Amino acid sequence: MRVLSMFVIFVFLAACSAPQQPEAERTLPEPLIDTMLPEVPSEVPASKRVVEPVKSCAVETMGEEVAREVGPGIYMSFEMAKRAAELSVAYDEMRELYEVDLRTMEREREVYQRQLDLADQEVERQRERARRSWWEKNRGWIGLGTGLVVGAALAVGIAAALDGVTDAVE
Numbered sequence: 001m002r003v004l005s006m007f008v009i010f011v012f013l014a015a016c017s018a019p020q021q022p023e024a025e026r027t028l029p030e031p032l033i034d035t036m037l038p039e040v041p042s043e044v045p046a047s048k049r050v051v052e053p054v055k056s057c058a059v060e061t062m063g064e065e066v067a068r069e070v071g072p073g074i075y076m077s078f079e080m081a082k083r084a085a086e087l088s089v090a091y092d093e094m095r096e097l098y099e100v101d102l103r104t105m106e107r108e109r110e111v112y113q114r115q116l117d118l119a120d121q122e123v124e125r126q127r128e129r130a131r132r133s134w135w136e137k138n139r140g141w142i143g144l145g146t147g148l149v150v151g152a153a154l155a156v157g158i159a160a161a162l163d164g165v166t167d168a169v170e
Helices: 002-016 078-130 134-169
Strands: 051-054 057-059 068-070 073-076
Touching: 073 078
Parallel strands: none
Antiparallel strands: 051 073, 057 068
16 A cells, blocks of 8 residues: 555656646737848849939820820839839838738737736735734634544543443443
């Protein structure tokens, strides 16, 4: 019996002392990396870099036979217009990624703030626990001890009374 109880205690201690590894829990999306950023538009050769301001311009369209005058603007080569459009798309994509980052940082800040609030509550609970008097800290143990003593005395008294009654009956 002694060997069995020692074995049970040994197994219990071994199970309790095993290192506990918390599960990796990530509720937030994975961080963005450089490969997800839009590509930089290609450079335009110097011979095709035509960008000039104009006060008015005659524009021919496919559906119309007559050129129509348009107001002031910028005249640029097709390559420069393509690069400007690519930059605009890349800028919009970067802005969307930035907004996603802002939302992610806000969520992380909320999670950290919640953890800090819980930690503050725990610190306050521990401080309140430390301020308790000796009686408040030990009244449960004193009640248990008093209950055991009173219970044992009652059991002995009842046993003695029953023994006295059984002797008198015989």
